Amino acid sequence: MFSLNWLISALSFAASSVVEEGSNTNADDPEQQALLEKARRADTVALGEIYDQYADKIYAYIYHRVGQAELAEDLTAQVFMRMLEAVRTGHGWQTSFSGWLYRIAHNIVIDHYRRKGRATFVDIDDAAPMQAPSGDPVASTESQFERQRLRQALAELTDEQSQVISLRFLEDLSIAEVAVVMQKTEGAVKALQYRAVIALRRVMQP
Numbered sequence: 001m002f003s004l005n006w007l008i009s010a011l012s013f014a015a016s017s018v019v020e021e022g023s024n025t026n027a028d029d030p031e032q033q034a035l036l037e038k039a040r041r042a043d044t045v046a047l048g049e050i051y052d053q054y055a056d057k058i059y060a061y062i063y064h065r066v067g068q069a070e071l072a073e074d075l076t077a078q079v080f081m082r083m084l085e086a087v088r089t090g091h092g093w094q095t096s097f098s099g100w101l102y103r104i105a106h107n108i109v110i111d112h113y114r115r116k117g118r119a120t121f122v123d124i125d126d127a128a129p130m131q132a133p134s135g136d137p138v139a140s141t142e143s144q145f146e147r148q149r150l151r152q153a154l155a156e157l158t159d160e161q162s163q164v165i166s167l168r169f170l171e172d173l174s175i176a177e178v179a180v181v182m183q184k185t186e187g188a189v190k191a192l193q194y195r196a197v198i199a200l201r202r203v204m205q206p
Contacts, residue, residue: 036097042087051080054098058105061171065109075112079105098173099180106181153203161196168193 038046058079063072082104086092093100154162160182167178175193179186 040087040092047084047087050097054101055080057171058101061102061105062109064166064170066112071112075105075108078108082108096174096177096180099177102167102171102173102177102181103183149204153200156203157196157199160192161199164189164193165196165200 035046035049039050055076059072059076062075062079063069066072066075079101083101086104154165157165163182164178167173167181168175173181175186175189178184178193179189182189182192184192
């Protein structure tokens, strides 16, 4: 789980370095590229490894938006079912696999709320708390407080600014991956991140 001190430090760095960033280093890993190529050919072992790599990340991304553990599990399963169907029919990713997968997750969450006729995001006060990995109740309480403070700060931003901060600093996606998720150019994402970083720093710092 992130800490707010770390996030504020990261924002301070990002404000001055965002225009310098390149593409995702993991995407350039030869072993990862080989794994993705096997997955593109519907290799079951490769697809299983990809599931192991991304299942927890996609679950966390969805949980932060729906606030219900069981629902997040169901929607996460739908993400990977849709991924498998796309691979099977030859409609997989074109550039960034991570960005493509998070885009599927984003669309599934949007579809869920459209069916329910509700707002896209669940308020932190309505969300079931995620347990700290250690099971420590003090750590769990502190973690919940930090999430609440961050959620309140993100609520002060525009929807796009909030999304780019979440994807870049909480989900740790690269500029290229965020561009795929948000369907923007990398230059537009960099500019959006710069504005979002400045706005969030202003909101969060006393």
